[in-house]
Amino acid sequence: MKFLLYLVLYLLSLDLSAHSGRLDKMDTSKHHHEPKRKAPLKALIVDGQNNHAVWPKATLMMKQYLEETGLFQVAIYRTRFTWGAEREKEYLPLAGVGATTDLENPQHDPDFAPMFKNYDVVISNFGWKAADWPEDTQKAFEEYMSSGGGFVSFHAANNSFPDWLEYNKMIGLGGWGDRTEKDGPYVYYTNEGELVRDPSPGKGGAHGPSHIFPITIREKDHPITRGMPKVWLTTKDECYSQLRGPAENMTVLATGKDVSGKAPTDRHEPMLMVLDYGKGRVFHTTLGHDDFSIESVGFITSFLRGAEWAATGKVTQPIPDDFPTAENSTSRDFKWKIDGQ
Numbered sequence: 621m622k623f624l625l626y627l628v629l630y631l632l633s634l635d636l637s638a639h640s641g642r643l644d645k646m647d648t649s650k651h652h653h654e655p656k657r658k659a660p661l662k663a664l665i666v667d668g669q670n671n672h673a674v675w676p677k678a679t680l681m682m683k684q685y686l687e688e689t690g691l692f693q694v695a696i697y698r699t700r701f702t703w704g705a706e707r708e709k710e711y712l713p714l715a716g717v718g719a720t721t722d723l724e725n726p727q728h729d730p731d732f733a734p735m736f737k738n739y740d741v742v743i744s745n746f747g748w749k750a751a752d753w754p755e756d757t758q759k760a761f762e763e764y765m766s767s768g769g770g771f772v773s774f775h776a777a778n779n780s781f782p783d784w785l786e787y788n789k790m791i792g793l794g795g796w797g798d799r800t801e802k803d804g805p806y807v808y809y810t811n812e813g814e815l816v817r818d819p820s821p822g823k824g825g826a827h828g829p830s831h832i833f834p835i836t837i838r839e840k841d842h843p844i845t846r847g848m849p850k851v852w853l854t855t856k857d858e859c860y861s862q863l864r865g866p867a868e869n870m871t872v873l874a875t876g877k878d879v880s881g882k883a884p885t886d887r888h889e890p891m892l893m894v895l896d897y898g899k900g901r902v903f904h905t906t907l908g909h910d911d912f913s914i915e916s917v918g919f920i921t922s923f924l925r926g927a928e929w930a931a932t933g934k935v936t937q938p939i940p941d942d943f944p945t946a947e948n949s950t951s952r953d954f955k956w957k958i959d960g961q
């Protein structure tokens with residue numbers, strides 16, 4: 621009896637697939653140039669140790685934003701020992717990476733070894749004081765990048781790994797971690813619009829209080845920034861300043877001006893950057909301090925376009941209707957839509 625039921629179901633499924641096959645054919649004959657639906661881009665978010673308490677939530681926000689575009693399929697790879705996960709611990713199991721242990725200090729994970737080569741783009745949500753990756757993993761990442769990989773450095777990821785030279789070449793500019801003139805110049809725009817590389821001595825990394833500040837586009841014809849208004853507002857976020865690093869093969873796409881009244885500098889500081897590393901592409905965003913910063917439409921749009929560009933060298937996503945202007949800061953409330961696992 622059961623066998624008969626299965627047989628009927630099987631025959632029905634054959635019939636259905638035959639129908640859909642015919643429909644496909646008819647469709648193709650009507651639209652000769654309909655492009656084949658492409659497989660999604662594969663993105664990997666790496667995280668686990670960050671001085672920003674938002675990090676477990678930030679990873680899930682970025683994953684959901686990426687997947688909602690329909691362009692990306694996102695995996696997460698996390699260090700076995702985490703740091704700073706307490707505030708957003710309810711988001712930890714949603715990553716689907718198995719059990720991890722939160723410690724009082726960042727601790728080296730000798731088994732941290734993502735298969736970078738399986739991904740079109742790697743996004744770092746590590747932060748200040750993150751423990752060094754194993755040497756083999758560092759080498760694998762350098763090879764992945766120099767042979768044509770994609771990388772996105774998100775907010776405090778530019779605080780990580782001050783002693784890893786190749787990583788600092790990838791991000792171009794970094795802050796804190798005892799970075800000084802030994803690590804490279806300051807890079808900024810003056811109020812008159814001049815791009816400056818400044819080798820003068822001093823610490824790397826500072827910021828005033830979180831606040832809404834203006835972003836100025838410096839490269840309007842780059843795929844990531846094309847179509848954005850010349851000036852647009854963040855939501856409440858940190859305006860990183862006085863970053864320094866090798867800054868080779870780097871283009872500053874957009875700068876930020878701290879208007880909090882407590883600005884560390886009177887300069888326009890790099891906020892969105894792109895870099896070449898061998899055949900690899902890097903998108904570096906300094907934005908994204910906390911959840912309300914990541915909900916910014918300016919952040920979301922530049923992040924998604926930056927990730928697509930890092931993965932493919934192109935951007936297909938339009939500027940959304942709710943993109944901020946020079947007068948209006950815009951944001952979208954984040955709600956996790958995928959059921960827990």
Ligand SMILES: [Zn+2]
Pocket residue numbers: 672775776858908909910
């Ligand atoms: Zn921050």
